[in-house]
Amino acid sequence: MKYIYDIELNFFDDKLLEFYEWEENDLLDIIKKIPIFKVSHQTLYDFILFNPIVNEEFLDCIYKKCEIYNKNSVGFIDYAIILCDETSAIAVEFNSDGKTIAKSKLPIDSELNVIEIANTYKESNIIYKKNKIKNVIRKELRKEEKIKKIIKTEIKNLYEKKFSEKLEYIYYEWKNKYEEDIEKIYKELMEIVEKCELDENVIKIYNLINLSYKKNR
Numbered sequence: 001m002k003y004i005y006d007i008e009l010n011f012f013d014d015k016l017l018e019f020y021e022w023e024e025n026d027l028l029d030i031i032k033k034i035p036i037f038k039v040s041h042q043t044l045y046d047f048i049l050f051n052p053i054v055n056e057e058f059l060d061c062i063y064k065k066c067e068i069y070n071k072n073s074v075g076f077i078d079y080a081i082i083l084c085d086e087t088s089a090i091a092v093e094f095n096s097d098g099k100t101i102a103k104s105k106l107p108i109d110s111e112l113n114v115i116e117i118a119n120t121y122k123e124s125n126i127i128y129k130k131n132k133i134k135n136v137i138r139k140e141l142r143k144e145e146k147i148k149k150i151i152k153t154e155i156k157n158l159y160e161k162k163f164s165e166k167l168e169y170i171y172y173e174w175k176n177k178y179e180e181d182i183e184k185i186y187k188e189l190m191e192i193v194e195k196c197e198l199d200e201n202v203i204k205i206y207n208l209i210n211l212s213y214k215k216n217r
Contacts, residue, residue, distance in 0.1 A: 001065065002121060003033045004082060007110040009091045011102040016048065016090065019107050029104075032067040032074055034082055034091065038118040039126060041085045047092055051100040052128035059098055082106070082114060083126075089114045099131065144197075147206050152193050154209045159186040174205055 009029045010022050022028070046052055059079055066080035079094040089111045093102040106114065158167045164182050171185045172178055174192065179185050196202055 001061075002036045002117070003065075004036050004110070004114050004117065005031075005033045007031050007034070008107060009034075009104040011091070011093055011104045013102045016103050017105060019105050019111075029077070030069040032069055034066045034080060035062055036082045036084065036114060036118055036121075037124040037126060038121040039083050039085060039124055041087075043126060043128075044083055044085045044088065044090070046128070046130060047083055047100065047103075048090060051131040053100070053131055054094060054098040054126060054128045056098065058126060058128075059094065059096070084111075084114050084118045086115065086119060089118075147202065148193055148196075151202070151205055151209060152190060155186065155189050155193070170205060170208065173208060174201060 009031055010017065010026050011029060062079055062081055064076040064078055066077040068075050068077055077093060078096070080091060082089055082091045084090075089106055091104040091106065092100055095101045105111075155167070155170065158170075159182070162182075167182060167185050167189070168179065171189060174189065179188075193202075
């Protein structure tokens with residue numbers, strides 16, 4: 001079995017974040033060593049887009065082969081590997097039933113290193129079956145998602161607490177026109193946030209909301 005050594009991974013069970021989207025407060029796993037499997041492009045694509053289930057034989061093969069630094073000692077992730085083709089790589093974690101439960105991208109330098117090493121390997125034929133689609137292709141970066149979520153939460157809170165003046169103000173700042181119908185304001189703002197891209201106008205509204213929180217503290 002082939003391994004890569006001393007890399008950082010950022011496992012999530014509901015998304016697959018690019019390395020440049022990682023944040024300081026993420027709980028990174030510092031990996032001492034982890035198995036590498038070179039696979040076909042289709043297999044890698046399936047593991048990125050779907051949540052495949054591998055068989056018991058494969059689980060037995062990789063059991064506790066992933067070593068992780070844990071403060072001053074070394075622990076294990078029971079079932080974790082890196083899959084790569086000739087252009088990209090991801091880390092995948094399974095549970096004891098063989099189900100994919102988490103995934104992580106690799107830092108750029110680690111990914112390039114994995115690809116370079118794996119190019120000398122033969123492709124592995126991993127037997128798996130596709131599960132339902134879960135990791136949809138994300139159209140927004142993590143920061144964009146967070147900003148839009150904060151804006152939607154604030155609009156909803158203002159609406160539910162009947163803070164009409166604040167809602168009217170946000171609406172004016174966004175649409176550059178006055179509106180007194182709170183139901184209409186709420187509906188339009190929520191639709192705008194859902195569909196808009198992260199532009200200067202959205203950032204302005206986000207900063208207004210942050211400023212209002214600071215004044216209230």
